[in-house]
Amino acid sequence: MRITRILFVTSALKPVGGYQARLACLARMLRERGVAVGVLLKSPLVEPNLYLDILRNCGAVIWSPGQWGSRCAHILSRLATPLLFVLRPVAGALRGRRVAEKLRPGAVAKSIAWRINVALERNFDVVMRLFVKSWRPQIVHVFRPDEITAPAILGARACGVPVVYSETGEALPGMSWYPPHVRAAVARADLVVVTCKRVAENARRLYGPGPTIEVFPPVLPKVDPLPGKPPVLPVTLTFAGRLSTEKNLDALLSALAMINESVPPWRLLIAGDGPERDHLARLVGELGLGDRVQFVGRYDGPRGLKPLAEVTDLFVLPSKTEGFGIVLLEAAAMGRPSLVTPVGAAGELVRDGVTGFVAGDSTADALADALRRAMVARDLLPVMGRAARRTYEGHYEPDVIFEKMIQRYERLLEKPAGAAMPNEVRPTAAPPRCDVSFVVVNFNMRALMEEWLQHVTDAMARNGLAYEILVGDTSTDPAAALDDSVCHRWPNVCFQRVSGSSGWVAALNALLPETSGRYVCIIHPDSFIEPGCVRQCVEYLEAHPEAGVVAPNPIKSDGAPARARLDFPTLAGETRRLLNLFSYLVCRRKPFAEERYWNRAHDARTDTVLSFCFFCRRDLLPRVLPIPQSLRSWYANDYICLGARRMGYRVMYLKSPRVIHYERRTPRHLYSESPEMEYKGSTIAGSPGMHRDRLEFVRYLHPAPTAMLFRVITAAEFALRLVAAFVAGGPERPSKVNAYARVLGIALEL
Numbered sequence: 001m002r003i004t005r006i007l008f009v010t011s012a013l014k015p016v017g018g019y020q021a022r023l024a025c026l027a028r029m030l031r032e033r034g035v036a037v038g039v040l041l042k043s044p045l046v047e048p049n050l051y052l053d054i055l056r057n058c059g060a061v062i063w064s065p066g067q068w069g070s071r072c073a074h075i076l077s078r079l080a081t082p083l084l085f086v087l088r089p090v091a092g093a094l095r096g097r098r099v100a101e102k103l104r105p106g107a108v109a110k111s112i113a114w115r116i117n118v119a120l121e122r123n124f125d126v127v128m129r130l131f132v133k134s135w136r137p138q139i140v141h142v143f144r145p146d147e148i149t150a151p152a153i154l155g156a157r158a159c160g161v162p163v164v165y166s167e168t169g170e171a172l173p174g175m176s177w178y179p180p181h182v183r184a185a186v187a188r189a190d191l192v193v194v195t196c197k198r199v200a201e202n203a204r205r206l207y208g209p210g211p212t213i214e215v216f217p218p219v220l221p222k223v224d225p226l227p228g229k230p231p232v233l234p235v236t237l238t239f240a241g242r243l244s245t246e247k248n249l250d251a252l253l254s255a256l257a258m259i260n261e262s263v264p265p266w267r268l269l270i271a272g273d274g275p276e277r278d279h280l281a282r283l284v285g286e287l288g289l290g291d292r293v294q295f296v297g298r299y300d301g302p303r304g305l306k307p308l309a310e311v312t313d314l315f316v317l318p319s320k321t322e323g324f325g326i327v328l329l330e331a332a333a334m335g336r337p338s339l340v341t342p343v344g345a346a347g348e349l350v351r352d353g354v355t356g357f358v359a360g361d362s363t364a365d366a367l368a369d370a371l372r373r374a375m376v377a378r379d380l381l382p383v384m385g386r387a388a389r390r391t392y393e394g395h396y397e398p399d400v401i402f403e404k405m406i407q408r409y410e411r412l413l414e415k416p417a418g419a420a421m422p423n424e425v426r427p428t429a430a431p432p433r434c435d436v437s438f439v440v441v442n443f444n445m446r447a448l449m450e451e452w453l454q455h456v457t458d459a460m461a462r463n464g465l466a467y468e469i470l471v472g473d474t475s476t477d478p479a480a481a482l483d484d485s486v487c488h489r490w491p492n493v494c495f496q497r498v499s500g501s502s503g504w505v506a507a508l509n510a511l512l513p514e515t516s517g518r519y520v521c522i523i524h525p526d527s528f529i530e531p532g533c534v535r536q537c538v539e540y541l542e543a544h545p546e547a548g549v550v551a552p553n554p555i556k557s558d559g560a561p562a563r564a565r566l567d568f569p570t571l572a573g574e575t576r577r578l579l580n581l582f583s584y585l586v587c588r589r590k591p592f593a594e595e596r597y598w599n600r601a602h603d604a605r606t607d608t609v610l611s612f613c614f615f616c617r618r619d620l621l622p623r624v625l626p627i628p629q630s631l632r633s634w635y636a637n638d639y640i641c642l643g644a645r646r647m648g649y650r651v652m653y654l655k656s657p658r659v660i661h662y663e664r665r666t667p668r669h670l671y672s673e674s675p676e677m678e679y680k681g682s683t684i685a686g687s688p689g690m691h692r693d694r695l696e697f698v699r700y701l702h703p704a705p706t707a708m709l710f711r712v713i714t715a716a717e718f719a720l721r722l723v724a725a726f727v728a729g730g731p732e733r734p735s736k737v738n739a740y741a742r743v744l745g746i747a748l749e750l
Contacts, residue, residue: 001413003406005036007137009128009152010144012043013051015298018326019143019168022218024051029219029402031058038063038135042124042148043117050300061135065127072116081105124148125628126704128155137161139409142189144168150185154628157188158700162412165189165211167203168323181509184626187211190412195324196345217345217395218324219402223333225389226309228382234265235378237339237371238312240305240327243274245320248341248362250276250283252318255367257287263375268293268316271308309334313381314374319343320362332392337384339370349396353377355388434466436534437517437618441472441498441507444480445525452525453490463535469493470514472507503632512621520621522637524612526662533657537615540654548649549616549641551609552657553600562661564598564653566606568638568701569694574713581717585724604653607645611637613659620644628700634693642701688742691718695747715747 008027013020027037037060045052045064055062101107128151132140140156141164142149149165156163165186183206186192192211194200200215207213241247249270256268270280270293277295284293299305305327309315315331315338322344331338332349337356340346350356359370374381438456442449453469460467469492475481486493494514498507512520519538523529533552540550554562567573573595580590598604614637624643627636641651691714698710718740725736 001410003035003138003409003413005135005137006030006139006141006409007038007040007131007135009040009140009142009148011041011146011148012046013039013041013049014046015049015051018218018324019166020051021220021326022166023143024054025221025398026219026402026405027060028054028058029398031060033406037061038131038137040128040131063131072112123699123704125151125155125158126699126707128152129159130704132156132159132161138413139164141166150182153185153189163189164191164193164409164412166193167199181626181629183207184509191408196348198344198347199323214408216405216408217401218326218329219398219405220326220329220333222398223330225333225335226306228335228385229311229313231313231379231381234267235375236267236269236311236313237316238269238271238308238314239316239318240271240299240308241317243270243272243276243280245276247276248318248320249280251362251364251367252316253280253283253287253289253293254364255371256292257289258364258368259372259375260289260292263372264378266292266375269296269308269312270294271296271299271305273298305330306334309336312336313378314339314356317341317346318359318362318367322346325349329392329396332388332396335385335389337381337388339374341367349391350388355384355391433516434468435518435538436465436467437515437520438467438469439472439508439511439515439520439522440469440525441504441511442475442482442525444475444477446475446480446482449482449525450486452528453486453493455528457490457492459529459531460534462531465534465538467492468515468517470511471495472498472511474498474503474507503629505627505629505631505633505636508636509626512625515618515621517618519615520618521613521615522611524661527612528660528662529613530658530660533659536657537654540652541615541617544650546650547652548620548644548647549609549614549651551614551653552659553653553655554610554613555658555660557660557662561600562610564610565608566596566598566604568607568642569698569710571702571706571709574710578713578717581720585720598653600655603655606651606653608638608641609651609653612661612663616640616644617649620647620649623647628696630696631693632689634690635697638697639700688739688746691743692746711747715744718744718747
């Protein structure tokens with residue numbers, strides 16, 4: 001299938017950078033082929049910008065929601081100027097000059113723009129889905145690992161569009177900017193593109209066997225070779241790039257100072273700008289290199305590099321870390337050798353003694369040794385430059401790489417998003433090793449967890465099913481936390497400590513990929529299964545392949561049935577609940593039914609199930625995980641059910657199997673006395689955290705305008721509740737006012 005429409009997504013398009021150059025050049029070549037190109041940026045546009053000019057000149061469509069946010073903020077501040085003119089003196093008189101300064105139109109515009117950009121970042125998956133549905137690209141290509149990587153990939157996958165992800169760094173395991181949810185999201189991409197074999201090896205270690213990883217060198221504009229430069233003194237060294245710490249220029253300057261007196265005359269040109277500019281200028285003075293080093297300022301891509309290359313004998317890139325090193329490719333295209341450290345693509349593009357020089361590492365001593373060798377062999381530098389040009393023509397010719405990239409795009413269009421390529425095995429869940437995997441999370445309930453583990457061990461001993469129990473611990477109270485000793489007391493238990501107070505969702509994302517049963521039971525430690533419950537749920541799943549998630553009949557500790565809702569949150573249900581609240585406050589009656597609940601007459605098909613105990617097929621988990629981190633402690637069950645339904649599975653409540661849920665009736669001595677556990681004794685329904693997660697889940701369930709209406713209705717509801725709590729009084733008024741005010745702030749995103 002021929003590609004006709006592609007959407008590139010990245011956080012920002014800065015005036016300098018390697019991935020920006022690759023994106024702009026690839027977009028231009030696609031436009032020349034007749035492909036419609038869109039570019040979605042989170043951050044406002046940065047002007048002047050060579051890469052933006054390239055995109056605009058080739059006819060690419062550029063969207064920047066952050067830019068719109070800045071403009072909206074400016075307009076709103078202008079409209080509010082008369083009001084601010086009145087409020088500023090009053091605020092100054094009451095709260096002081098500092099508060100009055102915050103009410104200047106410029107400061108207000110900046111504050112509003114910041115809030116809009118934060119909201120865009122938090123809701124980027126919704127923005128992504130809106131753009132994909134409206135612009136309808138055939139492929140989404142995401143660049144650069146940052147805060148929008150996961151929502152961009154998951155948003156595109158939710159719309160059924162193939163996703164290509166370009167890994168721009170060295171992808172070393174353990175890097176702080178690769179959190180687990182980003183790794184899990186990248187693992188769901190249809191293709192991960194890397195720039196060299198070194199990055200491919202690191203990416204496989206980082207992302208595991210899930211994604212298809214292929215090497216595609218950068219596509220850059222065609223560059224004609226320059227005439228060879230005669231080897232005259234002084235030897236001209238050139239660094240071109242961003243002046244930042246990872247470029248290791250302080251080590252380069254130290255190395256040059258070390259060899260200054262023992263080598264032929266030389267000079268160093270430093271082209272570029274960045275946060276280290278002033279520091280490097282001071283260092284040059286301290287090392288006594290002021291007459292040898294020249295800062296030439298910013299340059300614009302190959303066009304700006306050409307005048308520098310004409311006077312350069314040797315390009316130098318002393319980086320500590322590098323994704324590829326675009327300047328090396330540009331230098332080789334112009335017929336100039338390079339001196340590099342062994343990072344990025346240096347080992348593939350630069351052969352030591354043939355097309356340049358490779359230092360042993362990025363230290364000043366290693367760089368000094370490589371520079372000394374280069375100075376001794378200065379007469380061979382033109383020969384090395386010609387060899388570098390031949391390497392460029394043989395492996396990095398832009399037209400050849402572009403054709404391969406086009407063919408790869410079109411192969412993606414021949415299969416459904418997320419499916420395996422021909423002759424490619426896409427790993428799914430590993431073969432099962434037992435029948436049921438229990439997943440349970442302890443939060444400050446050690447005594448209760450120990451009772452629950454013994455209860456499940458006794459119950460499973462009677463039904464003959466092979467099982468395992470995966471226990472995660474997120475406790476903040478050390479006295480109520482579990483440790484590895486549970487694995488010795490109960491042999492079927494696998495224990496994992498999750499970072500304190502990281503939430504139920506973080507624990508599930510850590511535990512669920514480790515399960516090995518045919519079916520997975522996600523259960524709370526305050527839920528106790530009745531005899532036969534597990535076997536009945538397993539037998540139902542085996543007999544009904546169309547069922548993906550089932551839940552047993554939930555019962556309270558006093559024997560009464562627990563309410564089990566059947567529907568996902570809807571706008572109509574929210575509206576009815578708001579009207580019922582208003583009617584109840586006015587005339588003490590509720591005229592509308594708010595939600596549908598299971599009547600227990602028979603097994604029921606439902607949208608979702610209660611979170612404290614449900615079973616699902618393990619085969620569906622790889623296509624659902626990771627659960628978004630924003631659903632911190634609630635609504636993970638709804639997210640799993642939503643994923644199962646979108647895959648065509650049914651979600652069921654079963655009448656016969658039963659589970660007893662203690663919830664707030666859990667005996668007080670079984671859990672911690674820490675403040676985080678006060679909700680166990682609270683009579684206030686729900687919590688601010690639950691409503692926060694509910695509004696987050698609505699973003700995945702409904703379009704953005706509907707999700708915004710949910711927030712408006714929730715804000716109106718809790719504003720009414722807040723007023724009613726003030727009027728009613730009573731001993732619970734402070735706690736109710738505090739809780740309702742917090743939910744109101746969450747709904748308004750304050």
